[in-house]
Amino acid sequence: MSVARFWRKIPQRYNLLGTRCETCGKHFFPPRSFCPECRRTGRIVDYKFKGTGTIVTYTVIHAASEQFEHLTPYVLAIVQLDEGPRMTAQIVSKADEIKIGMRVKRAFRRIAADGESGVIHYGTKFIPLE
Amino acid sequence: MRDVAIIGVGCTTFGEKWGSSFQDLFVEAGALALEDAQLSGEKIDAMYVGNMSAGRFIEQEHIGALIADYAGLATRHIPSTRVEAACASGGLAFRQAIIAVASGMEDIVVAAGVEKMTDVEPGASTDTLTGAADREWEGFMGATFPGLYAMIATDYMHRYPLTREQLALVAVKNHYNGARNPIAQFQQEITVDTVLKSTMVAEPLRLFDCSPITDGAAAVIVAPLERAREFTDTPIKVLASAQASDTITLHDRRDISTLDATIAARERAFKIARVTHKDIDLVEVHDCFTIAEICAIEDLGFCKKGGAGKFTADGETALGGKIPVNTSGGLKACGHPVGATGIKQVFEVVQQLRGEAGKRQIDGATIGMTHNVGGTGGTVAVHIMGVL
Ligand SMILES: [Zn+2]
Numbered sequence: 001m002s003v004a005r006f007w008r009k010i011p012q013r014y015n016l017l018g019t020r021c022e023t024c025g026k027h028f029f030p031p032r033s034f035c036p037e038c039r040r041t042g043r044i045v046d047y048k049f050k051g052t053g054t055i056v057t058y059t060v061i062h063a064a065s066e067q068f069e070h071l072t073p074y075v076l077a078i079v080q081l082d083e084g085p086r087m088t089a090q091i092v093s094k095a096d097e098i099k100i101g102m103r104v105k106r107a108f109r110r111i112a113a114d115g116e117s118g119v120i121h122y123g124t125k126f127i128p129l130e
Numbered sequence: 131m132r133d134v135a136i137i138g139v140g141c142t143t144f145g146e147k148w149g150s151s152f153q154d155l156f157v158e159a160g161a162l163a164l165e166d167a168q169l170s171g172e173k174i175d176a177m178y179v180g181n182m183s184a185g186r187f188i189e190q191e192h193i194g195a196l197i198a199d200y201a202g203l204a205t206r207h208i209p210s211t212r213v214e215a216a217c218a219s220g221g222l223a224f225r226q227a228i229i230a231v232a233s234g235m236e237d238i239v240v241a242a243g244v245e246k247m248t249d250v251e252p253g254a255s256t257d258t259l260t261g262a263a264d265r266e267w268e269g270f271m272g273a274t275f276p277g278l279y280a281m282i283a284t285d286y287m288h289r290y291p292l293t294r295e296q297l298a299l300v301a302v303k304n305h306y307n308g309a310r311n312p313i314a315q316f317q318q319e320i321t322v323d324t325v326l327k328s329t330m331v332a333e334p335l336r337l338f339d340c341s342p343i344t345d346g347a348a349a350v351i352v353a354p355l356e357r358a359r360e361f362t363d364t365p366i367k368v369l370a371s372a373q374a375s376d377t378i379t380l381h382d383r384r385d386i387s388t389l390d391a392t393i394a395a396r397e398r399a400f401k402i403a404r405v406t407h408k409d410i411d412l413v414e415v416h417d418c419f420t421i422a423e424i425c426a427i428e429d430l431g432f433c434k435k436g437g438a439g440k441f442t443a444d445g446e447t448a449l450g451g452k453i454p455v456n457t458s459g460g461l462k463a464c465g466h467p468v469g470a471t472g473i474k475q476v477f478e479v480v481q482q483l484r485g486e487a488g489k490r491q492i493d494g495a496t497i498g499m500t501h502n503v504g505g506t507g508g509t510v511a512v513h514i515m516g517v518l
Binding site: 009057059063064065066067069071076077086087089090095100112121123 | 253254256257260266267268270271272273274276277280281282283284285288329330331332333334335379380381382386
């Protein structure tokens with residue numbers, strides 16, 4: 001991924017910055033600038049997610065593409081943030097400790113390294129919430 | 131709207147075809163379809179070609195013109211259009227050809243699909259296929275394509291009674307069928323043990339739960355039904371063409387283990403064709419992974435949600451079963467050249483409806499269905515075809 005393409009989404013990747021519709025209270029991640037429920041009556045404001053959530057489903061990836069090969073095996077999950085939206089992210093944990101329904105919180109981690117450019121990408125992973 | 135018929139079909143063998151280029155593959159499939167329809171190239175009015183990622187796989191874009199040119203039709207200047215919807219590219223190309231004929235805009239239209247996947251390293255093909263998911267919010271986070279389907283499997287097995295062995299039986303059944311299909315990439319039968327002892331890819335999915343990397347091409351020719359007898363004694367009528375979309379990310383779906391786009395496309399197709407699942411004699415479903423076939427059988431309405439594991443174990447989806455699924459061997463055993471798969475499914479159904487499917491023939495089959503999925507369910511195409 002090019003530096004600009006990554007950099008453009010840094011507030012979202014680093015800080016889980018999304019949006020919220022003040023009219024209906026719905027949260028959006030990644031951010032939307034238009035509420036599909038309220039349409040023209042929607043009022044969208046920035047919202048920083050608390051960063052806590054629950055594991056909906058998961059897998060342990062053993063065969064990855066080049067950028068992620070050095071991490072295998074790693075846990076990938078769909079996490080439902082407490083405010084509602086779901087996201088796909090890695091879980092920093094032992095594979096055999098992962099369960100559906102497990103509570104997790106966000107952590108700032110290295111996500112991948114671009115082989116050719118050598119650029120290291122950071123972003124959000126999750127860790128088990130004690 | 132005019133009724134549409136299939137007047138010719140052709141397909142290359144599927145596999146790791148080191149000796150064949152992208153151009154070789156589609157020229158071969160196209161020639162086979164023309165021969166089948168006893169048609170010469172200059173009768174073709176338009177072409178649609180399904181192709182997912184020639185840009186990444188062979189660094190070639192502008193596929194519409196390329197195909198028309200290599201097919202020897204450059205001087206005829208026919209409209210030739212590439213259609214892309216990841217693994218559903220072929221199904222959508224078929225639908226575009228049907229629409230062109232049904233509308234009255236064109237008469238003789240070729241729908242083709244082609245993918246040349248083995249000219250890049252396996253790691254690069256894995257990454258290219260990840261482009262069928264959301265690059266920013268799935269791929270970048272570490273998702274692979276098998277990984278996304280593995281998360282469907284984890285969710286499904288948590289909620290419904292599906293055993294690891296039942297899941298393996300999907301691959302066993304598809305290899306049994308593939309062993310009876312001369313174009314299939316894998317022609318050998320396997321056992322549950324073969325699946326359970328294969329390399330882990332993304333838990334709980336192992337190598338033999340996954341469709342392979344494949345080179346191949348397929349083509350079908352459609353025409354107005356009223357003209358079909360000019361070309362063939364065995365025209366196959368297109369009873370319905372339906373397409374649906376959903377969120378591109380798996381995590382934004384209403385339900386992780388249900389492809390709502392499959393349900394939407396199936397409902398539309400049954401309504402247009404005025405048939406129900408009971409009228410369908412065989413179905414080619416999109417089994418890019420074993421779990422995908424489990425979900426497809428249910429979402430197409432052939433058994434209730436959560437019941438597909440037992441349904442498969444009971445043999446209901448096998449050649450002699452209640453609803454034979456993937457008589458071609460499916461994506462698993464026949465192979466999955468992504469852009470060609472949707473057209474190959476039509477090729478298989480047409481062979482079955484003409485009674486030309488040899489050792490895997492479903493006796494007396496009169497109506498068949500195809501189900502082609504893009505990504506994890508962001509696009510679905512469903513077609514129903516029948517004998518006249
Ligand atoms: Zn709203």
